[in-house]
Amino acid sequence: MASLTTKTGQTIDRQAMESMLRRRMFYTPAFEIYGGVAGLFDYGPPGCGLQANIIETWRKHFVLEEDMLEVDCSVLTPHEVFKTSGHVDKFADWMCKDPKNGEILRADHFVESILEARLKGDKEARGLKVEEKEEDPKKKKKKVKSEAVKLDDAVVKEYEEVLAQLDNYDGDQLGQLIKKFELKNPATGVEPSPPVPFNLMFQTAIGPSGQLAGYLRPETAQGQFLNFAKLLEFNMQNMPFASASIGKSYRNEISPRAGLLRVREFLMAEIEHFVDPEGGKKHPRFDEVANIELTLLDKHTQLSGQTTVRKMTIGDAVSGKVVDNETLGYFLARIHLFLEKIGADMSKVRFRQHMANEMAHYACDCWDAELLTSYGWIECVGCADRSAYDLTVHKEKTGAPLVVRQKLETPIVRHEWTIEINKKQFGPAFKKDGKAVEAAVEAATQEQREAFAKELQEKGSLTIDVPAVAAGKATIAKDLIKIEYSTITEHVREYTPNVIEPSFGIGRILYSVLEHNFWTRGTEGGDEARGVLSFPPALAPTKVLIVPLSSNKEFTPIARKLGQKLRALGISSRVDDSSATIGKRYSRNDELGTPFGITIDFQTVKDGSVTLRERDTTKQVRADEARILEAIREMVGGAKTWSDVSTELPIFEAQEVEMRS
């Protein structure tokens, strides 16, 4: 593929960008002064502000807009819950150990890296041009150096087939591949040990006895499922409804990498939308989104070895069965709108359907919103149909009524043979065998019951096999039992809802949005390139930089009051009264993504006018303070754009020279 470019058409220099992000403290390796721990990061002030704004936008877009029931559940979770949900047994990756140096390898990535290196060596030996594959952060294979060794054509074919279905192999099969192809760790030249499962949950012990095993949750979902009955009650028994949760989850990755994209502690925002499985999973607001056009990559296309996307409206996708149902489709469209709102470059967004073998153990269908970054396509939002899996397993384990009891407008009427036992006389008649005899009667099928009724009527008693009692059978007198063909009217239908789960990795979204909004300027004149982060105003960590022209004491109270007025409008600002040039102060804030700057100068002292500078264009307007504040309020709120404001207010040019210094 062509190299990735910024919104402004520049090739993305990831190293320059990441260096800027760390310098400006968007994020930083946690515990860095202690050498750091892989996969753990801290967010500094701008990263923290950006994260808070993404979360606030998410909460408004999903929770408030759709009256979702937000909950905040415990991260610490006892063993039994994840045993039931399947995470204890299935939430694992396969790992091998190098017996010589003790290195721990993720089995699938190890096989992949060695086979790819051999194929590359083969191409080199055949004199073919080797294309560098784009890096994939979801695989943490190390680059293995290839040697130019020609392989048999049949071997090449076999390797390629293995690589194509790598996600399909279990641990045994990966172990067999390692043996068969004699795959050795390049670092030591020895073959690693057979793959064993490594569970990705962090374990701990709860309480002073050390006997209650617990985990840090790897997803927020289970807390929502366990509270289903209470949430349904809170929602006054109305279906469908959604719960939502924002909180940290933890996965003990075997070897984290790619910065914020694969970490061990991360913020998630998850929605569990509970829907009646009958009636095609319709959504009442689907018509509001039906015309939104999405970029789709379905599983059939991928299985045929293609990655060609299709653009279509979600209405067409659902009616054409590309997307299974309206509820799933509704959320894909809402996710699309959310990503647009927070400033993702929509030309770098696609929805990819999971293939059968790559789905999580609880899912029956899944679409990922993937964002294109310099690390490749990154799964940022998963939208899975978990069917009734979780509610069913927890209900079966605990007996809790994780079901919906729906009052039927038209009762269901059916006819069947019913058995009524005369409990008062049954006990005394059969004594200790009573329970076993009763159970044997109740276990009878409809056909058997019909025969029983006949026998009772004809013989005045009923003799049945009861393997559990000594005699092996029992005879029940007519007055002990009543078997009738009854009419049963059901006024209530009981069902386990299905769950559609949009699940957002906030850290991955945050990183991708950073990359989608990064560009540089200023290289033309031979200057060092200066970074700019073109966040939408609502998303920017700080909205306004207040810059007094100089350290003149007259400016100080003006700057302070301006900050207070902005605060009263709910708009965050910072004062930079350092001695750096105005240009340098603005440059610093372009790197922080601050969209607006207000300069206070001697004219301000005289007439109360200030200049307003916009980050992306570096253009300025000048007006009295009240008008400038109003313009900022409108732009942050989304009512106006800079293009509106810069035509309404007089352009100001005077300080451009100094700004470019």
Place this chain on the structure above:
Amino acid sequence: MASLTTKTGQTIDRQAMESMLRRRMFYTPAFEIYGGVAGLFDYGPPGCGLQANIIETWRKHFVLEEDMLEVDCSVLTPHEVFKTSGHVDKFADWMCKDPKNGEILRADHFVESILEARLKGDKEARGLKVEEKEEDPKKKKKKVKSEAVKLDDAVVKEYEEVLAQLDNYDGDQLGQLIKKFELKNPATGVEPSPPVPFNLMFQTAIGPSGQLAGYLRPETAQGQFLNFAKLLEFNMQNMPFASASIGKSYRNEISPRAGLLRVREFLMAEIEHFVDPEGGKKHPRFDEVANIELTLLDKHTQLSGQTTVRKMTIGDAVSGKVVDNETLGYFLARIHLFLEKIGADMSKVRFRQHMANEMAHYACDCWDAELLTSYGWIECVGCADRSAYDLTVHKEKTGAPLVVRQKLETPIVRHEWTIEINKKQFGPAFKKDGKAVEAAVEAATQEQREAFAKELQEKGSLTIDVPAVAAGKATIAKDLIKIEYSTITEHVREYTPNVIEPSFGIGRILYSVLEHNFWTRGTEGGDEARGVLSFPPALAPTKVLIVPLSSNKEFTPIARKLGQKLRALGISSRVDDSSATIGKRYSRNDELGTPFGITIDFQTVKDGSVTLRERDTTKQVRADEARILEAIREMVGGAKTWSDVSTELPIFEAQEVEMRS
């Protein structure tokens, strides 16, 4: 003390309140369908909304108002960090085990409960009236049944002295008390094992090897300290400044109790204010708060066995040295204002100073904001002076420059004897002894150096004792060394800042605010008492309940549009179109603390007017929709109160009868 009353003067019925809070899903035991885990709770929708509003208020009041640098740091923390901070060694409680039934007891609470029971039995035997002590949730002792046994006067005195200084004893001393007084577990009649320390941090292993031990942080503070150098850089080297963090922390309590007040997983909001230790820890904005009156209980009062509070302005408290310095005083006043803002009953708030022996290992002074609840006085905010403890230990361990380098406006000039060694010739002259000789010279005091200079000048060489070399001494030729009386000018002062740490337990604050705002009404007429939560509008989880008079279809689009208009104003609302009476629907929302209700009726369809009902008075006004929306916006924003609005808009009486049905 007199029994605790609500704002409206009713005795607080905690059981009724907690039952209502669970029924309305403010919070619920986590994993309840699996039997629950002590000390773990989930917040349902209203609890989650309340928590979000407390956090938003906190962020505005502290972070935005004071330009604090917010960070979001890793919860998972490697062993070494907490080893250095002292938490591995000191963050523990003493626990005993009952050898018969395996019960685990917290040693101090065990000693306390048995001695108190004996003292109570003694009073009973003497025929004295026994006052029930108010329950203290910070102690999780079980109630021990007392028997009426008279004790010797000397024994009574000894028990009382032990109880008074219980926080002073370490594990050995507690063990000796158990032996000496023959304290036996009432459940089994046997003496528990000697106390051993139980560390309160949850432990886990990071990474696949299992070899990197880690903990879940018990406070958010360390992440802020470790990032100090980067934060100072981000703040462009300006001092003082504060960082802030909102996030979960974890403490493996031996036996959690008292609902939300002592839990194992909790949300904290912490500020670390970094200040120059010199100059009396002044605060630039202290004059803004100096006249605020606080309720103080200082350590001297407590040490004299009293709990009498004093009301004084923080200005007087600081100038009178009751509170040590302006920065500490400034934050106590800001905490007071915050608690007021979120609806705490200020007659139930006091600031209590820690006594020397009760302070955390890192603190040199500490004041707690305590809120009075039915569980007693609850520590909700700690405000500690951690001095330079944390930055110093991390700096010493890692060598990281966790210091401030302050440019001095007036350089410091001093005169001293300096030694300059001719490195080129020193090595060859002394060969392997070079280092030892050099070290011996450098170790000389100012007086010795002066003598050396004299000797060098007089003899042309210097002979000194060097115990580390074979000869025991060495002679240094004149050209190898220069000793002079020099003038040294320092332009930079390097210092380790002190830290003032206001630390907020959000769950405890949330529970206390619930209790401070709870009352009941409706008992007069023989009805069941109905709960009301009188939150300030800004804090209420939902601001407006929209109630269509009936299920008439004409009301549906009006209710929906009203919800959209409120959302556009940033005001949360819910529609209740259930078939319950209007009175019941409002009652339900009084229990949720929803301050305003809008009724849509047939008049609305005709002329667009709606009624607005206020939760606490149940009074209503009627006006056109736009005016009602504006009134709500002003009341939620704090610009107006209900008393303003109910005088401005026409009172509406018609539905009061139905409401009280």
